[in-house]
Amino acid sequence: MAAVSPSSHLNKAVRQQYMSLPQGETCQVTYVWIDGTGEGLRSKTRTLCRNPKIIEDIPEWNFDGSSTYQAEGSNSDMYLIPVCMFRDPFTLDPNKLALCEVLKYNRLPAETNHRSSCSKVMEAVKEHCIWFGMEQEYTLLGVDGHPFGWPANGYPAPQGPYYCGVGANNAYGRDIVGCHYKACLYAGVKIYGTNAEVMPSQWEFQVGPCEGIEMGDHLWVARYLLHRVCEDFGVVATLDPKPMVGNWNGAGCHTNVSTKEMREKGGLQYIEQAIEKLSKKHAEHIRVYDPHGGQDNIRRLTGLHETSSIEDFSAGVANRGASIRIPRQVGQEKRGYFEDRRPSANCDPYTVTRAITATCLLDTDEGEESK
Numbered sequence: 001m002a003a004v005s006p007s008s009h010l011n012k013a014v015r016q017q018y019m020s021l022p023q024g025e026t027c028q029v030t031y032v033w034i035d036g037t038g039e040g041l042r043s044k045t046r047t048l049c050r051n052p053k054i055i056e057d058i059p060e061w062n063f064d065g066s067s068t069y070q071a072e073g074s075n076s077d078m079y080l081i082p083v084c085m086f087r088d089p090f091t092l093d094p095n096k097l098a099l100c101e102v103l104k105y106n107r108l109p110a111e112t113n114h115r116s117s118c119s120k121v122m123e124a125v126k127e128h129c130i131w132f133g134m135e136q137e138y139t140l141l142g143v144d145g146h147p148f149g150w151p152a153n154g155y156p157a158p159q160g161p162y163y164c165g166v167g168a169n170n171a172y173g174r175d176i177v178g179c180h181y182k183a184c185l186y187a188g189v190k191i192y193g194t195n196a197e198v199m200p201s202q203w204e205f206q207v208g209p210c211e212g213i214e215m216g217d218h219l220w221v222a223r224y225l226l227h228r229v230c231e232d233f234g235v236v237a238t239l240d241p242k243p244m245v246g247n248w249n250g251a252g253c254h255t256n257v258s259t260k261e262m263r264e265k266g267g268l269q270y271i272e273q274a275i276e277k278l279s280k281k282h283a284e285h286i287r288v289y290d291p292h293g294g295q296d297n298i299r300r301l302t303g304l305h306e307t308s309s310i311e312d313f314s315a316g317v318a319n320r321g322a323s324i325r326i327p328r329q330v331g332q333e334k335r336g337y338f339e340d341r342r343p344s345a346n347c348d349p350y351t352v353t354r355a356i357t358a359t360c361l362l363d364t365d366e367g368e369e370s371k
Ligand code: ADP
Pocket: 131, 132, 133, 134, 135, 192, 206, 207, 208, 209, 210, 254, 256, 257, 258, 263, 336, 337, 339
């Protein structure tokens, strides 16, 4: 059995006494932001003397960017700009989580702040009411980096019984999945559902449908909640797209997309138009579908294990080996949405939704970030 963290052994009954103390009129606000890796999340907490009602009630703050791979020590202050507020499922009402954009000393977006350019693209196409739903796959690990619940030496039985599996021999770590689901609902994250995945100790949750910039905001907060729930249980969630080499499925972040036109009667023709546009920009999309220009996803998009090859673009109805899948029901009803299966589990949803939106609706290269 994989090792769990030291803090998971602390006395949780003692903790409960302090967590239930009244706090008067004060409110704890935990600021959450993306660090310089483009994958890692950071957070810190402060007291407000009044309960914020809207995001504008939460003041700007700052942090030391030299400790988050975001700035040199000599000019290290970075700005935290709250953009989205959620209820805090760990400290409970009235306490809040505030997702933040990060600005540099000159108030320009930090290198890994892709929300800023994403929101401009979403603003430019808002009459299309673009919706997204993202399927976040992840793998549970012990603090030693070994998959949670796997034998210390050797492997579990081959893939087959684990996808949507039930029973102690098939489902590894469901407590975490259930607690994360509840935490998302409490916080106000638009979680759509969850399932056990093909590889043991691999799981998925979906967020959506979300319109425009809301997709990235809700997925990042759902990821924050996942890492925090895992911390409480003493295990680690990795978004690595291929945590185990060999005959084990990788982890993606399938991105489902629809515009108002696609959802209306006869919308299939708009879906086909979008797919045609995507087919011409395969390489550009692969470059922004993981934080390392495609280098992470290359381990996953092999053409095996329900993936398409990273080299080729393909599309098909009900085809889980294609880059783009049109769900069977959408093919039958001739309206609905399509699924881009290429994004890596560790993708930045702001980058992915920006690129898809720019390619399908703007006919420009605004999916590529202007520097
Ligand atoms: P799969 O069959 O690929 O495993 P899931 O059930 O895991 O699909 O996820 C479906 C996703 O599609 C959800 O995130 C949901 O929010 C999203 N979705 C459903 N309808 C739409 C739509 N019209 N536009 C965009 N996304 C949608």
